[in-house]
Amino acid sequence: MMEPGLPEPEPLRALVQALRCLPGVGIRSARRMAYHLLQHDPTGARRLGEALESAVDTLQHCERCNSFSDQPICRTCADPERDASLLCIVETPADQNMIEASHGYHGLYYVLMGRLAPLEGVGPDQLGFSRLIDRAADGHVTEVVLATNFTAEGETTAHYLADMLRARGLSVTRLARGVPSGSELEYVDAGTIAWAMMERRPG
Amino acid sequence: MMEPGLPEPEPLRALVQALRCLPGVGIRSARRMAYHLLQHDPTGARRLGEALESAVDTLQHCERCNSFSDQPICRTCADPERDASLLCIVETPADQNMIEASHGYHGLYYVLMGRLAPLEGVGPDQLGFSRLIDRAADGHVTEVVLATNFTAEGETTAHYLADMLRARGLSVTRLARGVPSGSELEYVDAGTIAWAMMERRPG
Numbered sequence: 001m002m003e004p005g006l007p008e009p010e011p012l013r014a015l016v017q018a019l020r021c022l023p024g025v026g027i028r029s030a031r032r033m034a035y036h037l038l039q040h041d042p043t044g045a046r047r048l049g050e051a052l053e054s055a056v057d058t059l060q061h062c063e064r065c066n067s068f069s070d071q072p073i074c075r076t077c078a079d080p081e082r083d084a085s086l087l088c089i090v091e092t093p094a095d096q097n098m099i100e101a102s103h104g105y106h107g108l109y110y111v112l113m114g115r116l117a118p119l120e121g122v123g124p125d126q127l128g129f130s131r132l133i134d135r136a137a138d139g140h141v142t143e144v145v146l147a148t149n150f151t152a153e154g155e156t157t158a159h160y161l162a163d164m165l166r167a168r169g170l171s172v173t174r175l176a177r178g179v180p181s182g183s184e185l186e187y188v189d190a191g192t193i194a195w196a197m198m199e200r201r202p203g
Numbered sequence: 204m205m206e207p208g209l210p211e212p213e214p215l216r217a218l219v220q221a222l223r224c225l226p227g228v229g230i231r232s233a234r235r236m237a238y239h240l241l242q243h244d245p246t247g248a249r250r251l252g253e254a255l256e257s258a259v260d261t262l263q264h265c266e267r268c269n270s271f272s273d274q275p276i277c278r279t280c281a282d283p284e285r286d287a288s289l290l291c292i293v294e295t296p297a298d299q300n301m302i303e304a305s306h307g308y309h310g311l312y313y314v315l316m317g318r319l320a321p322l323e324g325v326g327p328d329q330l331g332f333s334r335l336i337d338r339a340a341d342g343h344v345t346e347v348v349l350a351t352n353f354t355a356e357g358e359t360t361a362h363y364l365a366d367m368l369r370a371r372g373l374s375v376t377r378l379a380r381g382v383p384s385g386s387e388l389e390y391v392d393a394g395t396i397a398w399a400m401m402e403r404r405p406g
Contacts, residue, residue, distance in 0.1 A: 007303060008296065009273040011258040018254035021247030022225075023239045031297050034258070036226045038271060039316050042259045044224030049259070051221035052252035055214040055237070056245045068241060070212040093211065094234050100210060113242050 012038070064135060066128070067093050067111040076109060083107045084140040089132070089161060090147045091115050091154065099147060107145070110135055115148055116157040127157075129164065136170055143171045150177065215241070267338060269331070270296050270314040279312060286310045287343040292335070292364060293350045294318050294357065302350060310348070313338055318351055318360040330360075332367065339373055346374045353380065 008016075012034060019030035037045035061067070062074035069075075076082065086107025090096050096109050112127050136144055144165050148154035162172045178196040179188050211219075215237060222233035240248035264270070265277035272278075279285065289310025293299050299312050315330050339347055347368050351357035365375045381399040382391050 007270070007277065007279040007299060009262065009271060009277070011254070011261045011273055012271050012296075015254040015258040018247070018251040021240065021244050021251055022236050028297070033225050035271075035295060035297070035316070037224065037255070038258060038262055041224050044221070045255045045259050048221040048224055049252040049255035051214070051218040052240070052248045052255075055218040055241060056248050056252070058214045059212065059241055067210070068212060068215050068238075070214055074210065074212070076210040092238060093215075094231070094238070096210060113238075 061113075065109045065111055066113060066131070067096060067109065081106075085142045086145060087136055087141045087143070088145040088147050091149055091157075095147065095149070105145075108141075112148070112157070115151075115153045116160060117153050124160070129161070132161075133164065133168065136165055137168060141170065143173060146172060146174045150175075264316075268312045268314055269316060269334070270299060270312065284309070288345045289348060290339055290344045290346070291348040291350050294352055294360070298350065298352070308348075311344075315351070315360070318354075318356045319363060320356050327363070332364070335364075336367065336371065339368055340371060344373065346376060349375065349377045353378075 015034045015038075016027070016030045019025055019033050020027065022030075025033070037048075058070050059068045060070075060072070062069040062077055063072050064077040065074060067074055067076075071078075083106050086105070087110055088096075088099065088105060088107055089110045089112065090099065091112050091114065093111055096111055099105050099109075110132055112132070114122055114127055116122060116124070116127065135141075144161075146158040146161060148157045148161075158174060162174070165172050176199065177192070178199060179185065179192060185193065218237045218241075219230070219233045222228055222236050223230065225233075228236070240251075261273050262271045263273075263275070265272040265280055266275050267280040268277060270277055270279075274281070286309050289308070290313055291299075291302060291308060291310055292313045292315065293302065294315050294317065296314055299314055302308050302312075313335055315335070317325055317330055319325060319327070319330065338344075347364075349361040349364060351360045351364075361377060365377070368375050379402065380395070381402060382388065382395060388396065
């Protein structure tokens with residue numbers, strides 16, 4: 001925190017404070033970032049300023065999949081080539097990007113924009129699960145693929161959603177767990193090996 | 204890097220790219236920051252956008268001390284209460300803030316905005332040492348206090364500057380090295396103890 005009377009000009013003080021809205025950025029990182037931008041990259045700083053304002057002004061949540069979109073319905077949801085009987089639930093747009101990059105899925109998505117985290121006050125209401133139920137019950141979806149992360153919170157979210165969706169007569173699946181493609185068993189953790197063994201399939 | 208055809212709307216893609224101008228922020232951090240701002244803090248994002256543009260538009264380097272300033276001569280350099288015979292050289296405005304906060308110095312400053320780092324291509328020309336020499340040779344300065352960091356690069360910078368300034372007949376001092384105030388010897392590193400012993404003074 002800056003004490004009054006220290007020699008920081010007001011626009012610099014304001015920039016350092018504003019940078020602290022970034023996740024994981026404290027006062028020292030904010031100051032380092034401000035100095036770097038002003039000293040070495042004013043063009044980048046200006047571009048970032050414009051990008052922030054443009055993104056906040058133009059982005060909204062897609063009415064169908066809840067991801068960020070510059071249209072009421074995003075490009076993916078509006079694509080008639082997609083298989084509307086499949087709905088894949090992910091935590092973030094970054095997860096959706098990864099699944100798209102795998103070219104192994106051609107259905108639609110629902111992006112939670114988070115995961116259940118009771119200790120942080122994130123429950124079913126905060127994640128808008130009722131909207132997700134409405135989306136999944138559109139009459140076209142027959143299978144919901146749970147693709148939340150394989151972390152404690154992601155698993156909890158998946159279990160909660162599975163119960164909720166199955167109760168509404170939907171077929172629910174989960175991404176397979178197992179040995180990562182291209183890896184050597186010697187370097188895979190024991191928990192993963194245990195899962196891969198338990199879920200072994202005809203070779 | 205985003206592949207073409209992935210479902211990221213253009214303003215989001217532009218924001219993620221623009222965030223990468225921040226030091227130490229790669230593609231994954233940039234994406235996490237963008238999602239966080241859009242989802243949880245659009246007000247902070249807008250404030251940051253404005254602060255960036257305002258800082259880049261209004262801040263310049265003080266003609267005397269080289270620190271950031273919203274005036275041609277900064278508030279500190281323009282203060283007639285300051286002792287103009289003392290000039291303290293620091294690496295960054297953050298270091299200047301720390302010295303000011305100590306209330307132990309009432310002279311003027313010169314802010315290098317960096318330190319000698321030959322491997323990164325930062326030499327005396329990049330740091331504008333000729334401007335510093337002109338500043339120190341203004342006829343008022345009689346003692347230059349070197350307050351660069353006590354790191355390898357900061358020490359190199361201090362030695363280089365000491366030689367250069369002494370050759371011009373200026374008295375040059377360095378911040379004292381020793382045991383930090385309030386610390387117990389058991390927990391101080393051996394290098395610091397060795398320095399404190401070597402530079403011991405009448406008690």
